[in-house]
Amino acid sequence: MENHTGETWCQKHLADQQLFQLLEKVDADFAEEARQQGCPFCGGKLHRADYDRKPRGGPQWDWRYSFCCAKEDCRRRRTPPSVRFLGRKVYAGVVVVLVSTMVHGLNEERVRRIRQLLGR
Numbered sequence: 723m724e725n726h727t728g729e730t731w732c733q734k735h736l737a738d739q740q741l742f743q744l745l746e747k748v749d750a751d752f753a754e755e756a757r758q759q760g761c762p763f764c765g766g767k768l769h770r771a772d773y774d775r776k777p778r779g780g781p782q783w784d785w786r787y788s789f790c791c792a793k794e795d796c797r798r799r800r801t802p803p804s805v806r807f808l809g810r811k812v813y814a815g816v817v818v819v820l821v822s823t824m825v826h827g828l829n830e831e832r833v834r835r836i837r838q839l840l841g842r
């Protein structure tokens with residue numbers, strides 16, 4: 723027998739899972755965009771060099787996308803913006819936009835809002 727509380731928890735949990743997947747995808751897109759742009763200092767090719775975050779208990783977010791310039795004399799790091807590793811305030815703003823994106827679909831305005839919230 724299902725009670726109301728159990729059902730609510732289940733729905734919330736499902737929504738969380740979808741949100742996590744969406745956040746993951748947004749970060750992957752930002753990372754890919756950064757990689758394609760190359761090194762902002764010398765224009766060199768970027769190699770993956772993800773940060774190991776090592777938090778316990780998160781939804782498998784143990785690392786953050788990051789890149790390292792492949793040129794010997796540069797080797798600078800470039801870390802693309804992340805919706806998963808934000809300050810609380812910005813995170814709350816992004817989640818609001820992302821949730822409406824999940825419900826109503828992606829459009830130019832929502833992409834613009836997300837970018838604005840991430841400061842790009």
Ligand SMILES: [Zn+2]
Nearest residue numbers: 761764791796
């Ligand atoms: Zn470089």
